[in-house]
Amino acid sequence: MNKCLVEACDASVNCKGYCSKHYARFVRYGNPLAGRRFRDAPWPICSIDNCDKKAAAKGYCVAHYARAQDGSDLTRPLRPRTARIGDRYHAGGQGYYMLVVPKGTPGAKPPTPRSIGWRMLEHRYVMQHHLGRPLLASETVHHLNGDRSDNRLENLELWSSAQPPGQSVTDKLKWAREIIGLYSASGHKWPIRYAP
Secondary structure (H helix, E strand, C coil): CCECCCCCCCCECCECCECHHHHHHHHHHCCCCCCHHHCCCCCCECCCCCCCCECCECCECHHHHHHHHHCCCCCCCCCCCCCCCCCEEECCCCCCEEEECCCCCCCCECCCCCCCCCEEEHHHHHHHHHHCCCCCCCEEEEECCCCCCCCCHHHEEEEECCCCCCCCHHHHHHHHHHHHHHHHHCCCCCCCEECC
16 A cells, blocks of 8 residues: 655555645645645745746646636736726626726625726626616616627616516506606616516
8 A cells, every 4th residue: 555645644645646635735736735734834836937926726826727727828927916997808708798897886796816806797887877876686788789798888778577576456556657767767768678
């Protein structure tokens, strides 16, 4: 039975000379002794030249690991993590775009350690700015031409999935008057459709 390469460990080898615990730490941190229980062990640095960020996986920092997964150029300089109001960036695999917005903008997500400033989906921000009020939880913004990167106001349509609380005619009429009052007061100029 082969023992783990870590001197103080008597567990049997699972993969690449390490037991399962130390191999998991090696994969995650690039160091089999890294982790919460080993705070005195030096944290490894990214293996890419001129990068002083902490290694996150396979010896790379988070940014370089993402590039390695995509097959992108690892030598290209990293973009500085600064956020300017109005910066626009791709929001992921569904075609939406995010917009960096002023701190405390209604509906915006606060920054996280991996994000750049307060951000909001661009199409929601454009509609919210047009209406002059925060979007309601029951409201969504639809792209008329289906292109989620085309966030011109002319291409956006406000949808509502609100439902009346009751089923009596009196309740439905009361709810209808509230909806008409809400959208008439906001000066909404675009067609309103109700999502099924």
